[in-house]
Amino acid sequence: MEGLSAFVLAIILVGLGLWTLIERRNVIWKLLGLNVASGGAILFLVAVAYRPQARPALLGLGPGPTADPLPQALVLTAIVIHFATLALALAYVIFLTEHRHTQDIHKLEREEE
Amino acid sequence: MKWVARTAILALLSLVAVGTRHLFPRPDVAPWQEPTAQYGAENAVAAIVLGARLWDTLLEVLVYALAIAGVKMALGGLGRARPLPPVPETPLLRRSADILLGPIVILSLYIAASGHLGPGGGFPAGAILGSGLLLLALAKGVERLSQELHEATWERSEYGAIAALLALGGAFLCLGFPGSSFLVSANLLITMEVAIGAWVVLHYFARARGEV
Numbered sequence: 001m002e003g004l005s006a007f008v009l010a011i012i013l014v015g016l017g018l019w020t021l022i023e024r025r026n027v028i029w030k031l032l033g034l035n036v037a038s039g040g041a042i043l044f045l046v047a048v049a050y051r052p053q054a055r056p057a058l059l060g061l062g063p064g065p066t067a068d069p070l071p072q073a074l075v076l077t078a079i080v081i082h083f084a085t086l087a088l089a090l091a092y093v094i095f096l097t098e099h100r101h102t103q104d105i106h107k108l109e110r111e112e113e
Numbered sequence: 114m115k116w117v118a119r120t121a122i123l124a125l126l127s128l129v130a131v132g133t134r135h136l137f138p139r140p141d142v143a144p145w146q147e148p149t150a151q152y153g154a155e156n157a158v159a160a161i162v163l164g165a166r167l168w169d170t171l172l173e174v175l176v177y178a179l180a181i182a183g184v185k186m187a188l189g190g191l192g193r194a195r196p197l198p199p200v201p202e203t204p205l206l207r208r209s210a211d212i213l214l215g216p217i218v219i220l221s222l223y224i225a226a227s228g229h230l231g232p233g234g235g236f237p238a239g240a241i242l243g244s245g246l247l248l249l250a251l252a253k254g255v256e257r258l259s260q261e262l263h264e265a266t267w268e269r270s271e272y273g274a275i276a277a278l279l280a281l282g283g284a285f286l287c288l289g290f291p292g293s294s295f296l297v298s299a300n301l302l303i304t305m306e307v308a309i310g311a312w313v314v315l316h317y318f319a320r321a322r323g324e325v
Contacts, residue, residue, distance in 0.1 A: 003139075004133075004137075007130075007133045007136075008130075011126055011129055011130050011133075013223070015122065015123075015126045016127065018122045019119075019122065022118045022119065022122070023115075029169065034223055048136065050139075051139055051142065052139070053127075056232065057142075057156070057157035057158060058147070058156055058157070058231060058232070059146060059149060059155040059156075059157075060155060065141075065142070066157075067142070068142045068143055069142075069157035069158050069160075069161055070161060072158050073158050073161040073162050074249075075168060075237055075242060076158065076162060076234070077162075077169060077170070077173050079171060079236070080236050081173060081176055081177070083311075084176065084180035084226055084310070085180055085229065086176045086182065087181075087184050087314045088180045088183045088184055089318070090318070091183070091184040091187040091318070092187050092189050093193065094135075094187070094188060094191075094318075094321050095187045095188070099190055099292060105150075108272060
């Protein structure tokens with residue numbers, strides 16, 4: 001069961017992030033929770049790629065077990081997309097704050113009604 | 114209704130926690146040496162990102178460009194004509210930016226150009242170059258840096274980089290892979306695209322606020 005602690009930490013991070021996502025009323029806090037949950041998912045993928053006593057997946061480093069390169073490639077995609085979508089979401093939060101002067105979703109819902 | 118969401122999250126997390134025991138004992142990694150060498154790379158991650166999963170990377174670059182364009186649309190229409198406060202130029206930031214900027218640019222170019230031979234690649238190199246631009250913006254002020262950099266030309270060259278990357282990737286998906294020359298050029302194009310995108314996000318956010 002080597003490397004179990006990374007899985008535990010990843011699941012705790014995802015739980016904390018999703019909990020913040022549904023409990024907080026401020027939009028920016030919700031985005032921060034989503035950010036933490038995404039970090040947990042990334043940590044989970046990196047922990048899947050781990051092998052005991054492994055070296056990085058590079059040619060010419062000698063024999064022995066290597067880490068799994070496929071989840072690492074997935075993580076690369078996830079990080080970049082995460083950065084771009086978070087920037088887009090924050091830009092819309094700025095837009096919302098300029099036009100509605102609040103970031104509280106309860107107030108926003110009441111204004112919509 | 115919130116208890117439904119809470120119960121769903123707890124159930125989902127316990128499902129994942131129970132499912133992780135199937136990951137032990139760790140399965141052996143399938144041999145990746147031959148396919149990696151066939152794509153002309155030594156780094157297996159680069160061979161996957163720019164070889165076996167090239168479609169994924171091309172569409173990822175498109176998603177990135179779309180998100181950056183969305184940031185421009187959302188913040189460009191705000192139309193704040195508020196006069197910017199003068200930037201306090203501290204000599205410490207200015208000197209450290211002067212000293213650090215050259216090494217940062219060279220490091221990012223090195224990481225992009227040697228990304229298929231070792232740890233690195235286009236995306237980390239673009240992030241490094243973008244953070245170098247952030248350092249320069251902290252020292253000089255965003256608006257002044259944007260004027261000095263001719264930002265309109267940069268944005269056009271970002272779209273040019275994306276078009277070149279899509280054309281290169283599409284051509285090599287149809288014709289087969291020529292080897293490491295494609296990996297180097299694709300990594301350099303991705304670096305350019307990611308760095309300019311990060312700079313555009315920084316500039317529009319700073320302008321919506323006033324200054325860095």
